Amino acid sequence: MEHDLSLETLLQHLGEETPFPYGSVTPPIVQTTLFTAPSLRVRNEQGGLNDAGYVYTRESNPTVRLAEQKLAALEQTEDALCFASGMAAIASAILTFTRTGDHVVCVESAYPPTRTLLESWLTRYGVQATFVAGKCPDEFERALQPNTRMIYLESPASMVFHLQDLSAVSALARERGILTLCDNSWATPIYQNPHALGVDLVLHSASKYLGGHSDLLAGVVAGRTEHIEQVRQTRSLLGGVLEPFGAWLLLRGLRTLPVRMTRAHHSGLQVAEWLEQQPQVARVNHPGLPSHPQHALARKQMRGYGSLFSFETHPIRAEQAYAFADCLRLFRFGCSWGGYESLLLGWAQADTEPAPWLFRIYIGLENPDDLIRDLQGALPALTP
Numbered sequence: 001m002e003h004d005l006s007l008e009t010l011l012q013h014l015g016e017e018t019p020f021p022y023g024s025v026t027p028p029i030v031q032t033t034l035f036t037a038p039s040l041r042v043r044n045e046q047g048g049l050n051d052a053g054y055v056y057t058r059e060s061n062p063t064v065r066l067a068e069q070k071l072a073a074l075e076q077t078e079d080a081l082c083f084a085s086g087m088a089a090i091a092s093a094i095l096t097f098t099r100t101g102d103h104v105v106c107v108e109s110a111y112p113p114t115r116t117l118l119e120s121w122l123t124r125y126g127v128q129a130t131f132v133a134g135k136c137p138d139e140f141e142r143a144l145q146p147n148t149r150m151i152y153l154e155s156p157a158s159m160v161f162h163l164q165d166l167s168a169v170s171a172l173a174r175e176r177g178i179l180t181l182c183d184n185s186w187a188t189p190i191y192q193n194p195h196a197l198g199v200d201l202v203l204h205s206a207s208k209y210l211g212g213h214s215d216l217l218a219g220v221v222a223g224r225t226e227h228i229e230q231v232r233q234t235r236s237l238l239g240g241v242l243e244p245f246g247a248w249l250l251l252r253g254l255r256t257l258p259v260r261m262t263r264a265h266h267s268g269l270q271v272a273e274w275l276e277q278q279p280q281v282a283r284v285n286h287p288g289l290p291s292h293p294q295h296a297l298a299r300k301q302m303r304g305y306g307s308l309f310s311f312e313t314h315p316i317r318a319e320q321a322y323a324f325a326d327c328l329r330l331f332r333f334g335c336s337w338g339g340y341e342s343l344l345l346g347w348a349q350a351d352t353e354p355a356p357w358l359f360r361i362y363i364g365l366e367n368p369d370d371l372i373r374d375l376q377g378a379l380p381a382l383t384p
């Protein structure tokens, strides 16, 4: 497909130049484990593959492959692979490129299960990790050891929304032959392309914005062919592959990703800007606000913003935090995000009472004016 097309157009047409069977508009869900060959001779002469190049769905499947082609185009990488979850993608990528005796430098605000994997699970196999705040590239440089093999990034990180300078960190890694990985779930390929900034492998939880409807668990690894071929072998051996129906749901989610992200950008900023003006709110952590300490970096490496952010209160009693949450009619309470429904989580930031609270808020596809009215009705509960 011509790559002079804009991303939105390419996303719809890529891999669909030949009509699907029966003139079907949507891709077929090739719900099969096995692909057989027309003869034993064909199979043996093609190294086990059939005439269409398939053998078994743990290796590859046409529905999954279509999703992978579109994801590679979105992330501007040579290739991409789909996994059964974001964690399957992250774990497979890390396991592919680390071995006993290696050292990993990881951003401390990374998704907590990613941290646990590096901090207490991979240590069993003799892989050590150092965690850095990562707000300036020097911190990574200082944490390097002669055996550092990988730098793991997540920008912005999904709790406090700190950023890393992706081109500076990947440049210092490349000079030393260190591999860089970046979790891009928050910004999505619509607003940030880490590979174009020099990062080797881009990771996604497709359970968030890429799927977009809170009904799909999936993950993605995207990068250069030489790396993807190695990750493919890990996927085949560990078996964390996405199944065809999941790939079909992912393809459906990707169709509307650009329009959903435009909405997420505007609604998220509108609510964040409004919250920043409220007397009960001490600060709002959103990289798109000029008050964010890394706003200049955000503008340099992202084209827009996701609608997950957090805000901090003045010291309040726990009862006030729960009263605030109980007053909300349009927000649900849960830990994922990226779907159509608005969500809220919150924790005290100290063991004292009263204590400042941190609320993480996800703005869904509702009208932001309604969400603001809902918050307006509940915020008085947070007055110290």
Ligand SMILES: *Cc1c(COP(=O)(O)O)cnc(C)c1O
Binding pocket: 085, 086, 087, 088, 111, 154, 158, 183, 185, 186, 204, 205, 206, 207, 208, 217, 218, 219
């Ligand atoms: C949810 C999430 C993951 C893990 O993805 P799963 O699909 O739940 O395994 C990884 N990184 C980030 C930033 C996430 O939000």
